[in-house]
Amino acid sequence: MTGTATASRTSPTDASLTDRLALSARCADGVTGTAAFFDWLAERQLHHAQRTERIPFDALDQWGFDPGTGDLGHVSGRFFSVQGLRVRSDFGAVPEWSQPIISQPEVGILGIAVREIGGVLHFLMQAKSEPGNVNGVQLSPTVQATRSNYTRVHGGSPVPYLDVFRTPEPGRVLADVLQSEQGSWFLRKRNRNMVVEAGAGLEAGEDFCWLTLGQLNALLRCENLVNMDARTVLSCLPDWDRVTGPGRAVHSGREIRSWLTGRRVTHEVVTERLPLRAVPGWHRTADAISHDEGRFFSIVAVHVGSRSREVPSWTQPLLRPHGRGVAALLVKRVDGVLHALMQARVEPGFADTVELGPTVQCTPANHAHLAAADRPAHLDLVLGADRARVLFDTVLSEEGGRFDHAQTRYLIISVDDRDAVEESAAFRWLSAGQLEDLLKYSGHVNVEARTLVAALRTVR
Amino acid sequence: MTGTATASRTSPTDASLTDRLALSARCADGVTGTAAFFDWLAERQLHHAQRTERIPFDALDQWGFDPGTGDLGHVSGRFFSVQGLRVRSDFGAVPEWSQPIISQPEVGILGIAVREIGGVLHFLMQAKSEPGNVNGVQLSPTVQATRSNYTRVHGGSPVPYLDVFRTPEPGRVLADVLQSEQGSWFLRKRNRNMVVEAGAGLEAGEDFCWLTLGQLNALLRCENLVNMDARTVLSCLPDWDRVTGPGRAVHSGREIRSWLTGRRVTHEVVTERLPLRAVPGWHRTADAISHDEGRFFSIVAVHVGSRSREVPSWTQPLLRPHGRGVAALLVKRVDGVLHALMQARVEPGFADTVELGPTVQCTPANHAHLAAADRPAHLDLVLGADRARVLFDTVLSEEGGRFDHAQTRYLIISVDDRDAVEESAAFRWLSAGQLEDLLKYSGHVNVEARTLVAALRTVR
Numbered sequence: 001m002t003g004t005a006t007a008s009r010t011s012p013t014d015a016s017l018t019d020r021l022a023l024s025a026r027c028a029d030g031v032t033g034t035a036a037f038f039d040w041l042a043e044r045q046l047h048h049a050q051r052t053e054r055i056p057f058d059a060l061d062q063w064g065f066d067p068g069t070g071d072l073g074h075v076s077g078r079f080f081s082v083q084g085l086r087v088r089s090d091f092g093a094v095p096e097w098s099q100p101i102i103s104q105p106e107v108g109i110l111g112i113a114v115r116e117i118g119g120v121l122h123f124l125m126q127a128k129s130e131p132g133n134v135n136g137v138q139l140s141p142t143v144q145a146t147r148s149n150y151t152r153v154h155g156g157s158p159v160p161y162l163d164v165f166r167t168p169e170p171g172r173v174l175a176d177v178l179q180s181e182q183g184s185w186f187l188r189k190r191n192r193n194m195v196v197e198a199g200a201g202l203e204a205g206e207d208f209c210w211l212t213l214g215q216l217n218a219l220l221r222c223e224n225l226v227n228m229d230a231r232t233v234l235s236c237l238p239d240w241d242r243v244t245g246p247g248r249a250v251h252s253g254r255e256i257r258s259w260l261t262g263r264r265v266t267h268e269v270v271t272e273r274l275p276l277r278a279v280p281g282w283h284r285t286a287d288a289i290s291h292d293e294g295r296f297f298s299i300v301a302v303h304v305g306s307r308s309r310e311v312p313s314w315t316q317p318l319l320r321p322h323g324r325g326v327a328a329l330l331v332k333r334v335d336g337v338l339h340a341l342m343q344a345r346v347e348p349g350f351a352d353t354v355e356l357g358p359t360v361q362c363t364p365a366n367h368a369h370l371a372a373a374d375r376p377a378h379l380d381l382v383l384g385a386d387r388a389r390v391l392f393d394t395v396l397s398e399e400g401g402r403f404d405h406a407q408t409r410y411l412i413i414s415v416d417d418r419d420a421v422e423e424s425a426a427f428r429w430l431s432a433g434q435l436e437d438l439l440k441y442s443g444h445v446n447v448e449a450r451t452l453v454a455a456l457r458t459v460r
Numbered sequence: 461m462t463g464t465a466t467a468s469r470t471s472p473t474d475a476s477l478t479d480r481l482a483l484s485a486r487c488a489d490g491v492t493g494t495a496a497f498f499d500w501l502a503e504r505q506l507h508h509a510q511r512t513e514r515i516p517f518d519a520l521d522q523w524g525f526d527p528g529t530g531d532l533g534h535v536s537g538r539f540f541s542v543q544g545l546r547v548r549s550d551f552g553a554v555p556e557w558s559q560p561i562i563s564q565p566e567v568g569i570l571g572i573a574v575r576e577i578g579g580v581l582h583f584l585m586q587a588k589s590e591p592g593n594v595n596g597v598q599l600s601p602t603v604q605a606t607r608s609n610y611t612r613v614h615g616g617s618p619v620p621y622l623d624v625f626r627t628p629e630p631g632r633v634l635a636d637v638l639q640s641e642q643g644s645w646f647l648r649k650r651n652r653n654m655v656v657e658a659g660a661g662l663e664a665g666e667d668f669c670w671l672t673l674g675q676l677n678a679l680l681r682c683e684n685l686v687n688m689d690a691r692t693v694l695s696c697l698p699d700w701d702r703v704t705g706p707g708r709a710v711h712s713g714r715e716i717r718s719w720l721t722g723r724r725v726t727h728e729v730v731t732e733r734l735p736l737r738a739v740p741g742w743h744r745t746a747d748a749i750s751h752d753e754g755r756f757f758s759i760v761a762v763h764v765g766s767r768s769r770e771v772p773s774w775t776q777p778l779l780r781p782h783g784r785g786v787a788a789l790l791v792k793r794v795d796g797v798l799h800a801l802m803q804a805r806v807e808p809g810f811a812d813t814v815e816l817g818p819t820v821q822c823t824p825a826n827h828a829h830l831a832a833a834d835r836p837a838h839l840d841l842v843l844g845a846d847r848a849r850v851l852f853d854t855v856l857s858e859e860g861g862r863f864d865h866a867q868t869r870y871l872i873i874s875v876d877d878r879d880a881v882e883e884s885a886a887f888r889w890l891s892a893g894q895l896e897d898l899l900k901y902s903g904h905v906n907v908e909a910r911t912l913v914a915a916l917r918t919v920r
Contacts, residue, residue: 107725168718170711176718178725192725251630257900258628258636265567265638265652351811352902440717441901442812 017174021213021240024121025457030212031117040209044127045137051305052131052404056287060301060315070277070284072299072317078148080104080402082289082299082317084274085187087348091267093374098279100289100299101349102319102402103187107178108146110229111165111194114174115202115210122210124161124202125230130400131304132318134407138227138397139219142208160205165194172197175236178442179450180355182398183347185297185319190351190442191229193236213240217458224397224407228447231396235450239436241457248337249431259428260444263344263354271348295366297321300404318404323365324395325408327448328382329456330359331391332415332429339429340456341378341421345446355446356438359427378421382413389414391459396451410451412459432456477634481673481700484581485917490672491577500669504587505597508667511765512591512864516747520761520775530737530744532759532777538608540564540862542749542759542777544734545647547808551727553834558739560749560759561809562779562862563647567638568606570689571625571654574634575662575670582670584621584662585690590860591764592778594867598687598857599679602668620665625654632657635696638902639910640815642858643807645757645779650811650902651689653696673700677918684857684867688907691856695910699896701917708797709891719888720904723804723814731808755826757781760864778864783825784855785868787908788842789916790819791851792875792889799889800916801838801881805906815906816898819887838881842873849874851919856911870911872919892916 032040057065062075073081085101113124128140145159168176174195181189204210211219216234220226226234251259277284281292289299298320305313330341345357362376391412398406415421423429430438435453438444445453492500517525522535533541545561573584588600605619628636634655641649664670671679676694680686686694711719737744741752749759758780765773790801805817822836851872858866875881883889890898895913898904905913 105730170715170718173714173718176714176721178721192721253900254633254636255630258630258633261636261638261652261902270565440713441904442721444901 018238018240020116020121021237023119024213025217025240027120027212027214028218030120030122030215031210032215034215034218037209037211037215041127041137041139044207048127048129048137048306050129050131050136053303053305054287055301055303055315057284057301058286059303060317063301063315063317065276069275072276072289076148078106079146079316082276082319083187084276084279085348086272086274087269088272089267089269089346091269091346093370098274098281099296099348100276100279100282101187102185102189104146104189104402106147108191109143109150109162109165109194110141110191110233111143111161111196112230112233113142113161113164113196113198113202115198115200117210120212122212123216124198124204125209125211125216127207127209128227129306130227131302131316132320132402132404132406133224133227133397133400134405135224138400139225139230140227141230141233144229160208161202164196164198164202168194168196174238175233177236177440179232179236179445179447180350180443181447183345183349183355183446185349185403187349188351189349191232193233195233195237220455220458221392221394223395227397228399228451231451231454232447235445235453236439239432239457248335249434250334250339250429253434253437256428256430256434256438260344260354260356263426264352267346267353269346269348269353293369295322295369296363302404319402319406320404321363321406323363325363325398325406325448326360326379326382326411327358327408327452328360328378328411328413329449329452330378330381330413330415330421331456332417332421334429338432338456340432340435340452341423341427342430342435342449344426344428347446350443350446352443355444356430356435356449357446358449358452361446361448377424377427381415381419381421382411385411385413392452392455394455408448408451410448410455412452412455478698478700480576480581481697483579484673485677485700487580487672487674488678490580490582490675491670492675494675494678497669497671497675501587501597501599504667508587508589508597508766510589510591510596513763513765514747515761515763515775517761518746519763520777523761523775523777525736529735532736532749536608538566539606539776542736542779543647544736544739545808546732546734547729549727549729549806551729551806553830558734558741559756559808560736560739560742561647562645562649564606564649564862566607568651569603569610569622569625569654570601570651570693571603571621571656572690572693573602573621573624573656573658573662575658575660577670580672582672583676584658584664585669585671585676587667587669588687589766590687591762591776592862592864592866593684593687593857593860594865595684598860599685599690600687601690601693604689620668621662624656624658624662628654628656634698635693637696637900639692639696639905639907640810640903641907643805643809643815643906645809645863647809648811649809651692653693655693655697680915680918681852681854683855687857688859688911691911691914692907695905695913696899699892699917708795709894710794710799710889713894713897716888716890716894716898720804720814720816723886724812727806727813729806729808729813753829755782755829756823762864779862779866780864781823781866783823785823785858785866785908786820786839786842786871787818787868787912788820788838788871788873789909789912790838790841790873790875790881791916792877792881794889798892798916800892800895800912801883801887802890802895802909804886804888807906810903810906812903815904816890816895816909817906818909818912821906821908837884837887841875841879841881842871845871845873852912852915854915868908868911870908870915872912872915
């Protein structure tokens, strides 16, 4: 293990915490050597080999369509359900549409336990298989549990390490904030993103592995390795390498907050639940609920055979996106301070109408039928950028417990004044420090942007 | 006018802004002398004399009960409606109840224009009459308008000064944040609270008056004078007299945010709309919808005769609370830093389940039937405090456009270590600076606590 050992600190005040995170980020290796990590991962991959197979809806066990509404839900009423949503908005190119959407009102826990080992903070990561993953096992938080999971509605095994997060000592909490997830696929879904410092007694079980922040940052560049839940939790950490002093951002924090308030009230977004069977423009076959033109996504059903999960095999619905997403951040330095061009995005599932998203966030295939003027702003700049300006370019997976083969190409592109990228009503340059401030509060930075915040901290 | 003139600044950065607010707060007099103010107010009081009379529901014009649901609404579908709500919660003494509630999904603007006059910031306040006010005219923000108002659904006159707030220059915005209102009476109601610096050309019309912050602070101690909307906007200003340095609060900001996150997820609060006619425990007569035991509030109807409002006379429903509320803050200094004991409150109309409220917030009459252990914590301490420890004690009105004769006794009580006021799960000591930080973001500090924040800044 490399890196200088520091004295253990029991009270993670802001100053000492950023120092400790910075030290961990400088450690390219830790108690788990990187070679040993990949051996362990391969071994876990074999151990957790899952067989996920598409099945017709009528082969679902414990799941079914409500005879009245056609909503797709679990017999217990827990986990999640697929419902219909009508959206009316004076924002964007499409004034009204209806769609299926996943309703999961329970707030789950996404938690990473950290521990000082040899004076360096290590993160306890889990090798976890999810049915929708393209590659079986990915690197997940220590705990990734819905309330139904951890209250054991399905009668499975207890969730390991749950107690670290359910009753943490206040001084041991490094991050703890409710954050939204995909607002086009989830209705008001939120999870509690936590990082908690555990005592010296916490040991890694066989599905778990201690990694430094430096190792995690390097692994973020591997395709489909660090899962969505791990990425969002990492983004909620304090920015250990903060370079924004007060007053040095393009806009003051007050201006940014006022702009966001304005975006939230300028446009009306009215959502209304519909019975799933009454969603216009969508149709249901024996094994899929799909858009009539084949766009956006389908709702499908799968059978999952597994050796080691809490229950041996099960069936469930998944949302299967059509086409790979693109999420990209344009960044530039202004007087030495790193800024990102953030977009105030309306997504129908957001609790508060608008959150900040990446500069570009779309599935290009969904926009192919639109006129050029209605295609996403800055998309051509992102896809046509010189390699030398591409700071990050990795395909990563979205949550495999709900989405089937959902992959997004995440990009960070460096621009300068010659690119003449102008702010318009829905876009503002935010400093890295301003993003960090907004991430402390719920519902300001969307899940795709959070992945890019985590990525941004690895490249500057 | 007293007070030292300072050079006019065009860019209100945080540092210069707090200086300018502090200067205005030190000015006990301004361009409107205090005697002249009271003359003006008395004159406006006469001019706007309204006659508000209770009427039966069937005498409402443009308002009526939906034949299916029994909901009470306006024929246009705008303004607001009275619906039913069922609440289930594992929080508090009452696990389930149903009630009528006001649904007003539109976000309105509550805006105060400020201007430097003689080097001192002055606030443009309005003498505004509302049908539910106990005393006719109160001191209101420059603009207090629902979207229905300012888009002129009722065909009234344009809202004066609206343009100051609809298209402000970013550098001129001193505060701009969405804040909730009474979560027991309103379903997810929010208003945009704004303070905007206007140019030198802005003049006060006959219903308007320029006051310094020092004058406003003094007037806050007059019964039923500064209205709820003005108080909440004032609370969103930066704390001009901030005394909390970093690390000096009892709990770190991270600990406070984590506690609030925990309170938001520990308990389940499930709300479900009901048809108003199907709300159990409530009944409708010819002129009131009331609780069967006479508790909480009634929905009533009024006819309002007015000479000078946008439309000459009209009818509307109002929510009439039964009994006067108490909202009280216990405060103490810890190592010289002012702290307030805040309560994480569940109110069914909050968008995010829990917001911080005062130490005590209740209508004592509603709790008279409960066992002593179920009465609100700290209520006896508040009502029994020595006069010497009462820093603020004023009866103020809640929004008179929706509530009929709704008054709350606001108190700030100074405690010390001998009082042995202990934190429990729902209570934490927050420094004044931490309250200011939370006020920058929507949905953290409830409307009663915001009045007390405004009051707190007048007493320390």
